[in-house]
Amino acid sequence: MFHKEGTQSILLGTIFTAIVLLLSDNFIDIIWLKMAIQIAALLLLIIILQFFRNPKRVAIENENQILAPVDGKVVVIEEVYEGEYFKDKRLQISIFMSPINVHVTRYGLSGLVKFSKYHPGKFLVAWHPKASEENERTTIVIENKTFGEVLYRQIAGALARRIVNYAQEGMQVIQGTDAGFIKFGSRVDIFLPLGTPINVSLNEKAIGGKTVIATKA
Template identity: 75%
Template sequence: MFHKEGAKIILVALAVTVAIVLLSEEFIHEFWLLKFVQIFALAFLILILQFFRNPKRPVTATDHIIIAPVDGKVVVIEEVYEAEYFKDKRLQVSIFMSPINVHVTRYAVNGLVKFSKYHAGKYLVAWHPKASEENERTTVVIENNYFGEILYRQIAGALARRIVNYAQEGMQVIQGTDAGFIKFGSRVDLFLPLGTEVNVKLNQKAIGGKTIIATKA
């Protein structure tokens, strides 16, 4: 199963791959070079297909846990000042996605979307300390019955050139369902209330829709 956001890119990649394979048979006569070009084209197609995969992960929506919104590695767990919406201290948990991770963004909690905003910006590497404030990004706040307001931020990286965000203010969203997509590597920051009990550790691998990020102490 592939994500709908990859449909056009997958079709283009497929067409290019088929063209390269067919044309190489016509114009390349060195056997080793022919096979190299064809294998390279097929490998490119496989990478595109892998990037846009959308594995089905059934979630039993539960108010008292926060699940990972994306696949990747936990790179930040710290108390910070969140300046855009809360304007006070929050507990930040950040997950970095490499180009080989699943890039579907899933809602980490049930609730009502209170805030959703897109920001144009730079394309610093996703782990840069200023990426959360200066890169292209979207900020979404969901009001959950158990935790209160939870903010998550999709952040573009050096390779990511398009963020897709489905959250709109006033929407009622369900934990684990599709919240958007970030194309070609990036990160997602979660901003949680102070006192939230974090269930992951630095450098731990998180699986979107499965890994429990936090519970309420």
């Protein structure tokens, strides 16, 4: 299963691969060169297909848990000052996605979308300390009965040139469902109330819509 945001890229990649295979088969007589070109074209198509894959995951909705919004590695767990929306200290958890990770963004919790804003910006590497403030990004705040207001931020990386965000202010969203997509390497930051019990550790691999990153009774 592939994500709908990949439809155009997959179509163009398929057409390109087909043309390369056809032309190389008819106009290149050097066997090793023909094989090299055809293999390269097929590898490119495979990379496009794996990047836009969208594995089906059914989350069990739980008001007392926050699920990882994306696949990737937990690279930050720290107390920080969040200056865009809360303007106070929050507990930040950051998940870094490499190009080989699934790049679907899922809602980590159910609730009401209170804030949703897109920011154009730079394309620093996703793990850069200033990426959260200077890169292209979207900021979304969901109000949840158990956790109160939780902010998550989709951040573009050095290769990412397009962030897709489906959250709109006033929407009721459901935990684990499709929230958007980030093309190529990128990061998602989650900002939780101070004192929230955390279920993950640094360098742990998270699975979007499955891994529980925080709980609250």
